[in-house]
Amino acid sequence: MPKYTGFFIRGGRSIATEWEPNQGFTCRSIQRRPMATGIRAEVKVDGPNECPVVRAAAAADSPGHSVSRSGTPSEDGGVIEEFVLESDESVDCEELRPVFSYGTSTAYRFTREPDALCPCAYVERFEVPVVDVRVHEGAMYLTFHAPEMGALQEIVGGLRERYPSLDVQRLLHTRGEKGEQDLVFVDRSVLTDRQLEVLETAHRLGYFEHPKGSNATEVAEELGIATSTFTEHLSAAQRKLLDSILNS
Helix, strand or coil: CCCEEEEEEECCEEEEEEEECCCEEEEEEECCCCCCCCEEEEEEEECCCCCHHHHHHHHHCCCEEEEEECCCCCCCCCEEEEEEEECCCCCCCCCCEEEEEECCEEEEEEEECCCCCCHHHHHHCCCCCEEEEEEECCEEEEEEEECCHHHHHHHHHHHHHHCCCCEEEEEEEECHHHCEEEECCCCHHHCCHHHHHHHHHHHHCCCCCCCCCCCHHHHHHHHCCCHHHHHHHHHHHHHHHHHHHHCC
């Protein structure tokens, strides 16, 4: 006898249905595959001049996008890359070769050394592919997926050592059944050593708990400073952290 199947989603669970003539419907739950728990990051690097895409975009005064690379090296072992510029003007650069034009867009191709120093190559040293690259107003925007927070911190920390102007634009975290979460990368280096010490001491003594584990005077005594000095450092530190969180 013919059997018809289908499925629907209810309460976040997939339900398979089967129908047979004279018997009606039967339902069973389908185990869903585990959700990924990585982090999608978008970072901005101002003017990495060693990158041909950035130099070309600056010369044409136009944005660059659709950056891609070949998985097969060239005859001399180099990495072949291609990108698109949105400009009516052609770019006169010896290392770039125009390969296709459509409207005001032109695709350019170039070859770089496999160990070239550039933001994309650095990220991919961590076995993390760069999934999107675009250039706008002299800045490069990279998007990649880090497997977990420790890897993200290592990548961002290394990039910041090479490019101090690095700015984390967006972090998205998928965690289990809760779906996508919007994360913020907080750079503790914006705090002075004293401000960090004040925060750590206040946290350790329960100053931020409710009810408080200690008051401002007790934290100040632990630090060996006046209460007014403690509140001054604390306010400055909180302002910097809130700027990082709210302005991201």
